[in-house]
Amino acid sequence: TLASNNAFRNFTRWQSRQTLGLIYVSPALMDSYREQLNKQASKMDQALRDLLMRLSPAPQAISYSLSNEGFGQLHELHLPKDLVIAMVANTSATMSAFKEGSPETNEMIAISLLRMIGNAEASYRATSGNANYGSLEELINQHLIQKEMLGDEFLKKYGYRLGIVVAGDDFQATATPIEYGKTGNRSFFVDKSGVVRGDDHGGGPATVADKPVLQP
Structure with a gap:
């Protein structure tokens, strides 16, 4: 039980004995967060990497307490200092990576475009498509997609090439990088x-066999 766990006792020792509720995030879970943060190191500049390397390698717990000692409810949250620094560093690295024209930003745009196409196809099939899917031109004519979103200028700006194949009650759309790696x-x-599915195919097309992608 938690009561017999040394880490739990050490990291909650500060809490009032009149505690009404508490939340405890174990060091083991925080260690998994640190591992994920380390995976982002390649996207960080040298200064951020050096900062992370100076952080304590020992994971620490997060603890929260709700108490009432006669002066109203008191909420207290204790965060490890190194965790706060690491979160700031991670946020900074993410913001640096997702700048306009970067591969990460272009990938997000490509995912959004395919989701938009998927939604437009579903709407077309349920209305004027009579249970069939439509070409990009038909989707544009039905005002389900803005023509500018699929124009050469827009696609070149965000570095992806779109393709769509429609066959009656089925369709497949793909987005591949115009210049892989760049x-x-x-x-x-x-x-x-x-x-929406996807993976790194060295610039080749994705397929239905790929894993679903997650978008923040």
């Missing part, structure tokens, strides 16, 4: 399921 690393795919 405008994007991953390729993406969507079909009538509406699930």
